[in-house]
Amino acid sequence: EVQLVESGGGLVQPGRSLRLSCTASGFTFGDYAMSWFRQAPGKGLEWVGFIRSKAYGGTTEYAASVKGRFTISRDDSKSIAYLQMNSLKTEDTAVYYCTSGTLITLATFWGQGTLVTVSS
C-alpha cells in the first residue's frame, strides 16, 4: 500500500524558513516524480512544484509564485522528499500535500497534508 506522510508544518513568522518532509513507503520511491501542492484555508488547490526521478535528471520545476523561495529535493536512500520554504509570506499559509506520480500523472497518490501557518 502506498503511503505518503508529510511532516514539519507549524506556525512560522513572515520572512522565516521552514522545511517540510514527505516520507514515502509502499513503492519504489526513486522511480517516481515527487510533487508538492498546497491549499489555502477554504480555497482551491495550487501546484507548488515537483522533482523528477533520477532517471529523468532529478531536476525541479516550480510555480511562479514560489520560484526562488522554495526548493524541492529528494533522498532516494531514505524515500523522503523535502520542501524547503524560505522568505515565507502570509499568503503561503496553506495545507501542503506531497504526491507521487509520473511526469504525466503527477499526483497519483496523495499524503494527508501538513498545515503551515505564516503569521506574526
Next chain:
Amino acid sequence: QTVVTQEPSLTVSPGGTVTLTCASSTGAVTSGYYPNWFQQKPGQAPRALIYSTSNKHSWTPARFSGSLLGGKAALTLSGVQPEDEAEYYCLLYYGGAQLNWVFGGGTKLTVL
C-alpha cells in the same frame, strides 16, 4: 496569467448523469494538456480520478469518465451516487519556457 475555469457548482439527482467541464484561457484544451481530474471531500486529501484526458486509475469507479468536449476537458458521472457529492478539480499542464500545472477553481457537486 493562465486561468482554468470550471463550473462553480452543479446539482444532480441520484442515478442521474452530469458533466463537469474545464476550460483554458489560452484556447481549446487538447490531449497535450494532459487533463487530470481529482475528487476532494471535506476534511480529506484530494483523490486522483482521471489522468491524460480519459485514463482511469485502478480505484476509479466505472461511472466516472473523462473526455474532450467542445474545446474543454470534461468529467462525466453516469449513475451518480450520494457518495459522489464532493468538490472536483481539473488540472492542466502548460509546457514551454515556464512549465506550469494549473488547477481549475473546482466544481462543488451536490447530489440531491
